[in-house]
Amino acid sequence: MTARTIVVAPDSFKGTATAGEVAQAIADGWRTVRPDDELRLLPMADGGEGTLDAFEIAVPGAIRHRVTVTGPVGHPVDASWLELPDGTAVVELAETSGITLLDPLQPYAAHTLGFGEAIVAALDHGAERLLLAIGGSASTDGGAGMLTALGARLLDADGACIGLGNAPLSTVRSADLSAARALPAGGAVILSDVTNPLLGTAGAAAVFGPQKGAHAEDVAAMDDNLRAFASLFDIDASTPGAGAAGGAGFGLLVWGATIASGAAGVGEAIGLPDAAHNAAAVVTGEGRYDAQTSGGKVAAYVAGLAPGRSMLVAGAIQASTEGLFTAAASLTELAGGVEGAMAEPLVHLRSAGAALAASFEASNAD
Template structure:
């Protein structure tokens, strides 16, 4: 039997490669004669450059950058020919903060701007930015500041970092220093910048925003969208699909002329997933939380859809499962296994995810292997 294992990361615990390896180890313990193929995935969030770097022969450039609170961290730019791949989560990621530190009103995307600057200085002609898993809600204002185009108030003074102050923005400091590189934003989030389905309302609470914070942030982003529209001569920016990605960084990138692409489609093309799907007998995918957002273009749903189109069974492994059987089946999911149910304890699921995935992998092999 040929088994294709292609999960996303389990945020906060295991990378996509570690998830795939753990499930594969369990399967091989039970069915060592089966052919097990590993293709870790990313939709643009954490692990984006790691997954692409594992498939392409590129050069990794270490970059000194900052986290969402301005503290020093290290990121990297993956250079493949004239194309650079950058992962926003390396500088803006929610995983870089403790739960107590989460504050979308103050968090900044400045570090992403430093990564973009490094890609430009390395000679890239095209920069592909993976968006996802962010702690910020500043519509890319910090990123623009690092590029020399930060927001200023009516007096010409630079605004503090974060999304909460963007209501005071009057204009941008100057043109962004990008040397005419082509920008590509890779994400599978189709949320607009503002409104009920916008960045603040949908993603603000998981980043630490209260209901009052959400209302203030949404109003601030609406105002800043107008600043971006005037600066870059674009119309209707706040309502465009994808502008809410990564706390509104998508809006700034689209204003800069970026082309938006599906992160999962980009990654699957690069790693040759379609060919592997054509040869598989069973597909195993997964992510940390399999929920209603997963069904809106996330990795697990994308893989399940592709498996369904080929008539392949698809099993989802997750940290927790919050979908109903019918909606999962409609997406192409045959079965779902969750660490929370496996262990019966959230504490153990978080403490021993690799062990749990090995045990689930062994159980799946006992059910499915010929």
Template sequence: MRVLIAPDKFAGTLTAVEAAEAIAEGWRRRAPDDELVLVPMADGGPGFCDVLHASLGGDLLAVTVSGPYGEPVPATVLVADGTAYVESAQACGLHLTPKEERDPERATTRGVGEMVLAAVDAGAKTVVVGLGGSGTNDGGAGMLSALGAVAEPGGAMDRGPRGLPDLTAVDLAPARERLAGVRLVAATDVDNPLLGLIGATSVFGPQKGVTEDRKQAVDAMLEGFAALADKKLALAKGAGAAGGLGYALLLVGATREPGIALVADAVGLPDKARAADLVITGEGAFDFSSRSGKVPSGVAAVAAEALQPCIALAGQVLIGSREMRTVGIESAYSMVELVGEEASYADPAGSLAALAERAARTWSR
């Protein structure tokens, strides 16, 4: 039988490419005659460019940009067939700063703007910015500043959300002119607005270090910024992605596309699913957030369209079978349940391979 293996990264332990290889290794132990097709996936967050480069080829442009606290960080921009792919987490990702050193009220997205400019300078006519895994919550103000937006007073947009209350005016025209003739796409894994109870700060702020007693104040900082830039766009789906980077991209004319759908089309996942007998996806934690915009739900939707069964392999499975099936997942298997939490973290690739071998007992012909 033909098995399509299309997992996301297992955050903190395995890249999507490594996860796909581990699943394939374990599956072959049980079913060596099965034909395995590996298609690592991403939804716009960390691994976005690696996954696309593995499938599309193209050139990797090495750049050095500003990190979340102004320090230089290395990054790469993928350019393939006139389209550039920018992984925002490379410039402002949560993984760039140790947990004890995070200060989300000071972190900036300036480096993302610098990556976009590098893509434009390389001649790209379309720039796709993957959003996800950010450690920032500045409404994309830093990115806009790097693109040429003018703030009064100067520099207020480069200091994270803490600098936003000082703003008296924002001129976006220079940034829009700098991007004239370029099609900009925001690839998001969430559809939250910028502000309010389901906005960037309230929902995602805590994982970046925004404390409960500061959420309302930080949200108010973004609200003041939106009042100067465009309050209506703050309500748009995806505006709250990556701490408001989605909002900033919309301000300069970007269209929004679900990251998983964009990647699926780019790597030809629908055609591969139609040619398969079984589709396997996976991620570190298969939970309620997996149901919308994430890789497992996106891969399961493609499998359903192709009329093929889909199963999930995960570090942990935190939802029941009923919720699973609403996503389109027939069964989900947990590394922690099979080998224990300690072994899962000590040897993630080996544990995932063992889990795949276990799943093959049931699913391989």
């Protein structure tokens, strides 16, 4: 048996296992079949929850800085940002202003002030570049809270600063960005797998508002509020990704950030393209592989880096893998059902890793 280099680069299996846990379990299973292979674990993310964890595991010398920020409806939240050795700071909106921080959800009141506060903390520390992961938000405030934390003043007809959240956007009449913090020298890059515009039927309120607690009758009003906010700036609200994270993508565009694919941005930052190029096989994974995977999700991105050498592990496989992956393993099938897969995901991930190693060995017999 000739030892080979294998890269393991999965996304998290949301609600069951982090990307790091998934990668380790797959690797453990692989080693039961091919113990001599060199396994490189590069857990991935697409800009949502777990992005900081993925960077921390994949980038040697990364330092996590703790920070207390204002949560999505005002309560203190213990969060963090990550300093990379090259001076880049990674800030994750899900940690500071995420939907998992609220129960019950508050669609009109939730805001992104804490996200902006974490960005300020990174800037104050001397960050030379920002990677801003914006998935998993609780709010639909267009990034107004984040801009406020950065020093912007959003004013009503009387010249007073408006409140936080989506609802006060209905009263905004002007914006003063003169005191806003400058971008760091290396700029700021938005990491997101969402391409929705800010407004309209495909926009932040219509598509994602219901996930954040908005009722059907709330959507039009929330969209109108975002429209009033967007009218203050010379930024195209139809820009793909402007509607990401309840419009936080738009707010960051106002500040001067640029948008990148979340998966590609993370992959580039952790050196995945080079690692995949030099590997005999690349194993990726996600909780559910379906028709949406091709729209920028981690599994499709990773497969594109290693055509003809990619393998898939998924909680459930609901779309054809033919032509994209040389082999695939479904936890649902291995466990005999969804409940079993959810109950012991790491057990079945190890089984999946072993199954893919056996498939690899069969197709690469020496």
